[in-house]
Amino acid sequence: MKFLVSFLLLFVAFSLQAQTYTLKGKVVDKNQEPLAGATIVITDLEKGTSSDFDGKFTFALPKGNYVIKVSYVGFRTGYFNQTIQQDEDIVIELDLENDVLDEVLVSAVRVKADAPVTHSNLTKKEIAKRNLGQDIPMLVNYLPSVISSSDAGAGVGYTYLRVRGSDATRVNVTINGIPYNDAESQGTFWVNLGDFASSTENLQLQRGVGTSTNGAGAFGASLNILTDAVSEEAGGEISNSFGSFGTRKHTVKYTTGKLNDHFELAGRVSNIYSDGYVDRAFTDLKSYFLQGSYTDDNTLIKALVFGGKERTYQAWYGLSAEELEEDRRQNPYTYENEVDDYQQDHYQLHWNEQLNKNWSTNIGLNYTRGKGFFEQFKDGESAADYNNLIVDDSDVIVRRWLDNHFYVANGNATFRNDNLEIISGVSYSEYFNDHYGEIIWGSDLADGTNIKDRYYFSDAQKSDFSIFSKANFKLSPSLKAYIDLQGRFVSYDTGGITSDINPIDIDTNFSFFNPKVGLTYTINDTFSLYASYARANKEPNRNDFEGNPNVLHESLNDFELGWRFNSERVNMNTNIYYMDYNNQLVLTGAIDDVGEYLRENVKDSYRLGIEIDGTFLITDELTFQSNLAISTNKINNLTIERDGQTVNLGTTNIAFSPNIISGSSLTLKPTDNFQISLLGKYVSSQYLSNTDTEASKIDGYFTNDLNLVYEIKTNKIFKSIIITGLINNLTNKKYVDRGYTYLDYWSGPTSFEVQGYYPQATINFLAGVTFKF
Template identity: 30%
Template sequence: MKQPVLPVLVLVSALPAAAQTAPAVPDTTQALPEVTVTYRAGSRTPVTFLNLSGQELKARSVGQEPSFLLTQTPAVTAYSDAGSTQGYAYFRLRGIDQTRINSTLDGVPLNEPEDQGAYFSNYPDLFNSLSSVQLQRGVGTSQNGVASFGGSLQLTSVSLLDSAHTTLGGGYGSYNSYRLYGEHASGRRGHGAFYARVSHLHSDGYKIRSANTSSSVYLSGGLFYDKTTWKLSVLAGQQRNQLAWLGVPDSVIRVNRRANANGPENDRFRQALVQLQNQWRLSGRSEISSSIYGSGLQGGYDFDLNAFLGLPSTSELYRYDFRSGWLGAFSAYTLRGQRFTWTSGLHLSTYRRRHLGSEQQAGELYRNTGYKREGSVFSKLEYRLGPLTLFADVQGRTATFRYRGSVPLEPQRWQFINPKAGLSYQLTEHTTLYYSLGRTGREPTRNDLFGGNDDLAADSTGRALMFNSRPEYVTDHEAGVRYVVPRLELSLNAYYLNFRDEIVLNGKLGPNGLALTSNVEQSYRTGLEGTAHWQATPKLQLVYNAAFNYSRIREQTQDFRPILTPAVLLNQEVNYSTGPWLLGVSARYQSRSYLDFANSATIAGYGLLNARVRYARTRWEATLFGNNLTNSRYFNNGYVEPDGTRKYFVQAPTNVYLDVRLHF
């Protein structure tokens, strides 16, 4: 889904939240560890989640967009504009798009406030500077920022207290894709520690004229004392893309699978952020964690109207430029007892974004500014009674959107009370059962409100022409079982999401190419998800996850399936290691999905086979990746034009990549 601001992220530091229940800790003068307490769920928290370690992410990461790394977890689908794994890529969770999935870094919201998408292209190598990722499915626990409507993606930054090291790396693969980077960690020295990573990436893309070139820098330093810890981080990045966000007609794909329906369109974005966080231990039982953050973005993209309409490109070329600023702060108090963990906190942010539209011959056509303010408070409690853990969580959230442009618009205001409750029962030492019930609401995005227009349109009387202004709500039931022993981890869960006024993609594009949405009367999503991780022998590892989805939308007297929501997703992986060698083989199956409300246009199901071979010594390692080894000719996203033309996003055939790393 293309957003007018494209990748707008804010990453910023840490805030504690409902941690796993722990016994009281006596007061001590031992120095605090790094600020890493977040909103993550623990083993007995009654929500559905899966963790990915930073080590695992680094082993698989060769510069691809994070969306593709997340497909290792249940119920996630992903696609890219360019067909390869670099450049703009997007993911959906249980069929729900990115604008409705809360993303945070150490508790700091990443979803851009106006359009609520979290896009990682501005910081292309970010996932290599993480210690872990937790993907919560469903409404989960309270988060800062936009509603965790379909789920929440929680990123935990790299630990400054890791041992000192320096790594240099590079790689090259199909479609002239390459990555160069350097990373250094000082380890703790006295009271201080420092980390830095610099990366540069490029890919020509699978489609014709779909190149991506991007760079990023991540710097972080910390001070560690007996009662307090400080951490300051700076993240900056820029990216340039040749755009390929238009689907290609199936008739053209049959002739040339690498065809690009976009004209000579480019974009360029630069973004930087600063984050400061503090953890202050009040006693052995309580602490306060606080963070302030700021981000600025500048850039824009071209829009070839003729290419969008299927006509030959001319000298007419539109341009959308953006400049935004975002400031926020949050703080939380945590108290731990013998049987409970209680956390309460608040978050405030203010955001503005200027929109400027122009045409290269006519010059400036319009400019307007959107303002978004948000405030939230929460309180959550985990209470343990022997094998039973009770969980309660309530959040109050308010958001206000104001607009300044040629068409007057009254401020849009929304208030939400988001309650959640659940329990888990430790049936045995290794087996935990859980159930949770939560409800959350979400305001529409600017794109929903304006019907895809970047400049607010007016009706015949001069009044603002508004489209989807109603908020949407979901009630989420989650039930599951987790089984963990030293060499085997299993989980199985069932869910039922019941929506009111759900805002869903309708398969159409607006006047400047943005995907359009509609409110629907009634809808639900339900399914089963399972994971298995088995270390069968010291050398052999088996990983499996599956998701089965049954979803329906009811509009007046018609029932149909939501678009881009496959009923079956299967992932299997086998890893075998011996000495310095590792061989991994993974397979993925994705069943068919629909492109329109009529359920007449489909994306066929497909299977993928990938493999990797790694050779590692003490000071260096090399990994060869092979993707789509069966050369499947597939696509996993698309839409239907009003005239019935079906347009698709083709993904790459067989491709390879060689990655080399040197450790010092």
């Protein structure tokens, strides 16, 4: 509870110092709509605050002349001169920045600061502080209720994100409003988007069901990513970083700026390589990002092409307890080409049109092409496991392929006036995927077998259509309402033979209605309350159907109650959530033969928790940020098959759901161009299974990172040189943050290994330098 105590002590300790005069203000757009969460800085004093839910802010200032800098995502940053000789009350109007795409690409899936949805935002500037080659899950690790992990242990390659105990299959990810989760597995594979953080303008993480979004439903959270904004001026950067375990990142970016006041071309190429903390768990990522845009007073058209190719040595099997004790960096794989080799390319087109003062429209199109394989050596195999293409007890090398196409079309229209905003839209996607395995070598092939003959094949098609309408409106000057209605219709068809040489024949349809409602009540300039209810439904993924053709879809009722406080030196958000599931597909703790976690329906389960996050400006140079999540996550009346018998275990804990998650940072900024941050992350113990088996419990851990950023302003060649350093796991903690187990199914010891762990890196560093021009 020391984290909660620190929150309360800091909150009580702060008091605003009385000044000679009071400057009150309100930040609005051209329609006089308040902009909640705008950043206001008195540049002369390096003193800043944020606007509240009605766009209002307050400063206590001595007599004098000041320059006020006001910025808000999606609007042009404004500079305003203000003389203070008495108390002042001003209105600051910001102009919409046509080149920034928040209002264009992500308005349909994002929420504003005062919405009754629990969320956190991360800006490009905040991302850049630690962007030294690690993937996006590692960069959002310090947001509330978030846990990140990686197979290779160093945060590069196959990385994972959990929110409120929910894994990647329950976290809906969109890029510029386009679904990114794999349509069949519902997972998110960041390894295919190497260095994507370098092309991210900002992101929003909504916890719980959140707002209606495109693609698979959010069952734990949704992560909405906005890519690089259009730049007014020409420029570029060269970034290189190096670190432990042979990690290195090389990035080159450029932009032409606005050409003829309308056109912009920009791009990035990157290469990331790491040997991995785990032996031979190397990662080689090559990626690119290209965009072209056209803007005028009422139109924005943007075309993007981005993607990458990855080659990753496998480390998904983890280590047994004995192997972990013997050498936590060892890798049980010995075949030199035990690799994942995959390429994914995305093509997006977005067109936004401002029709008049009240109406705007947006159309988004996407095509994603993915193809690649996983190569594996196996010895002494059975002929039946390879469709009789080999002789019994043969050695074999196989490649298991995915070959897919993903098409998306989104469209929405927005109506906005002083008291009402309505966004309505549709999204349609089609996904085609071939699953097949081929033999590329065998010690004893069956007669008639040729190299690259396929030993299994199945094709799949999935369509997803959704229609939604969401409205924000004022019921009174202090009360705002939110309504969001979505219909979602899914069709999934797959047939053939699986990699286990089992037939698969699924042809099913789902129709879901997902309503969401909420209220925000503003008590005064600093306090507001919100409450919301959201329902979500979600279809099973391919692995679920392979394990059980009669698997059920799952449903969730999500209740959120929150309190927000926003003052000049203290910003706090507190919320209580209750997520009530029906037929939740929980992870069993077991994995399949390619490291994917298996799931099964449980009839009745829930997650109940409280989340607190805050920012405290201790002095103008010292800032403390912290978040704390305390939860209980239960399955009611869990029944399993153990030793051939059905056993009722009563109420148990949900796997991979620690009761306490906390993150913090203490940042010292003695000058404008230098800052140093000490970051901390605490995760309590958790079970790898749903049966409360003590042998499947892993210990909690507390780690610290040290982050330094120093910027050198130059007058020749470069605009600036930024030096960044990051020491991860400063205290050299030896810990594992996840694993797998089969202990649910046997009451006593077994003759084979039933449990595995994924060790994370001990103390390590990353250092980089960026030249901006």
